[in-house]
Amino acid sequence: MRLVSFALVFSSVCAFAAAPDWSRFRGPNGAGTIDAKGMPEEVGKDKNVLWRIDLKPGFSSPVLGNKCVYVSSHADNKKAYAACIDRQTGKLLWEKELFENTKPFPKVNTIVSSTPVTDGKNVYFFFEHLGLIGLDENGAELWRVPMEGFTNPYGMANSPILVGSKVILQADQDLGAFLLAVDAKTGKQLWKVERPDVQHSYSTPIVYKPKSGPEQLIVSAPYKLVGYSTANGERLWWVDGMAWQAKSTPIVSGDMLYVHSWMAGISEIAKVPATMSFEDFVKQNDKDGDGKVVASEAPDKSMAQLWFLFDLNRNKSLDQPEWEVAQNRDKAQNGLYAIKLGGSGNITSNVVFKIEKSLPNIPSPLLYRDVLYVLKEGGILSAYNAKTGDVLKQARIEGALEGYFASPVAADGKIYTISQPGKLAVIKAGADWQLLSLADLGEEGWATPAIDDSGLYVRTQKALYKFGTAKK
Numbered sequence: 001m002r003l004v005s006f007a008l009v010f011s012s013v014c015a016f017a018a019a020p021d022w023s024r025f026r027g028p029n030g031a032g033t034i035d036a037k038g039m040p041e042e043v044g045k046d047k048n049v050l051w052r053i054d055l056k057p058g059f060s061s062p063v064l065g066n067k068c069v070y071v072s073s074h075a076d077n078k079k080a081y082a083a084c085i086d087r088q089t090g091k092l093l094w095e096k097e098l099f100e101n102t103k104p105f106p107k108v109n110t111i112v113s114s115t116p117v118t119d120g121k122n123v124y125f126f127f128e129h130l131g132l133i134g135l136d137e138n139g140a141e142l143w144r145v146p147m148e149g150f151t152n153p154y155g156m157a158n159s160p161i162l163v164g165s166k167v168i169l170q171a172d173q174d175l176g177a178f179l180l181a182v183d184a185k186t187g188k189q190l191w192k193v194e195r196p197d198v199q200h201s202y203s204t205p206i207v208y209k210p211k212s213g214p215e216q217l218i219v220s221a222p223y224k225l226v227g228y229s230t231a232n233g234e235r236l237w238w239v240d241g242m243a244w245q246a247k248s249t250p251i252v253s254g255d256m257l258y259v260h261s262w263m264a265g266i267s268e269i270a271k272v273p274a275t276m277s278f279e280d281f282v283k284q285n286d287k288d289g290d291g292k293v294v295a296s297e298a299p300d301k302s303m304a305q306l307w308f309l310f311d312l313n314r315n316k317s318l319d320q321p322e323w324e325v326a327q328n329r330d331k332a333q334n335g336l337y338a339i340k341l342g343g344s345g346n347i348t349s350n351v352v353f354k355i356e357k358s359l360p361n362i363p364s365p366l367l368y369r370d371v372l373y374v375l376k377e378g379g380i381l382s383a384y385n386a387k388t389g390d391v392l393k394q395a396r397i398e399g400a401l402e403g404y405f406a407s408p409v410a411a412d413g414k415i416y417t418i419s420q421p422g423k424l425a426v427i428k429a430g431a432d433w434q435l436l437s438l439a440d441l442g443e444e445g446w447a448t449p450a451i452d453d454s455g456l457y458v459r460t461q462k463a464l465y466k467f468g469t470a471k472k
Helices: 014-018 266-270 278-285 301-305 320-331
Strands: 049-054 063-065 068-075 079-086 092-100 123-127 131-135 141-146 161-163 166-171 178-183 189-194 206-208 216-220 224-229 235-240 251-253 256-261 335-340 351-355 366-368 371-376 380-385 391-396 409-411 414-418 423-428 434-440 450-452 455-459 463-467
Touching: 063 450, 068 123, 079 123, 092 123, 131 166, 161 206, 206 251, 216 256, 224 256, 251 366, 266 301, 266 320, 278 320, 335 371, 366 409, 409 450, 414 455
Parallel strands: none
Antiparallel strands: 049 463, 063 068, 068 079, 079 092, 123 131, 131 141, 161 166, 166 178, 178 189, 206 216, 216 224, 224 235, 251 256, 256 335, 335 351, 366 371, 371 380, 380 391, 409 414, 414 423, 423 434, 450 455, 455 463
């Protein structure tokens, strides 16, 4: 079923080109905000729906370029598709099958979890079972960079971004993590940086342009936040003390950077004494005396069940370097950080404040009108003073006290959130934020919404919606 309203047909296409477009994950530079007016205060299946189109499932978020809403989707985690939907009318302009996956895939993920990026005309996708691929505005293939053999136990979810004429991919995995830049026109590799100290993570980079010095790629990674030159991938600076797994996307405002980094420690997950030496661990647990410890010999049932978090090289036994990784993971720190950018090398001393409580697992922070927000599982929305880190308000989004994977976004004085079961909230932004309306779409929501001057685009596991108010 597809419900379409033509209230926006008369809107000028030029309006889309006039404002920065939502061309990548979380919109302009990953910030989750855009200067748009007339956004709806109330939404629902029958409230301010400009159009709705049925859509195959997928965790990736919609992006906007020229006349298109670009999305990726899948059929039974086997066939992967890219599609262009007319953002004025909700009509499907084209859909292209890109590949068929024949390998088992984790149930907690999809083969289309990475969000595409567009330059307004062409669009670029990353898929674990294909690699990078560029398509033109009609869906014709421009180029592809094949990749395979990723070692992420939950599947890949990092999204590509565009920096000038470069498509850049942060590929975090247990073995062989890298940063890659390819030419957007040809797919030719421009530079590649190996990162052997990184394990699986899911964050997407942002760009920082200092008043002087090289343009920088800011990467949230295990244990560190790192700045690289976008020109050649040179590592310029880093901040120590991050969690051992990065999921959310950093945000930058002027010379201030905000990053959320959280993951439970290994001893908390698997109840393993990570302070023990490797020799003592083997001595206590090597039941058959072969000098190795395998999953069946793990001292704790939860460790055996999560053996893939320890056996990084997948040889079924735990070796000393892997044990050292587990120990490092247990010492890693969680926090919501405010960092003053500037300098080279280790700039950990630039941390202005750190918040350690009420941290979410996945959703990225939101900085909007000088207030810093984080959205935690259970519908807990915390607002902080962006300069000091002081708590302004912490409360639950009543009626949506559940899990969240999508990140909050904001425009026109309003914050929009969608829970995993599909509760779509409209919140009045501010130090004393207030819930304006809440709608139950009845369809799971994993994707972060997109915004332009004409409305809000919400992707569920069944459909793509556009909410808005008709412009006169």
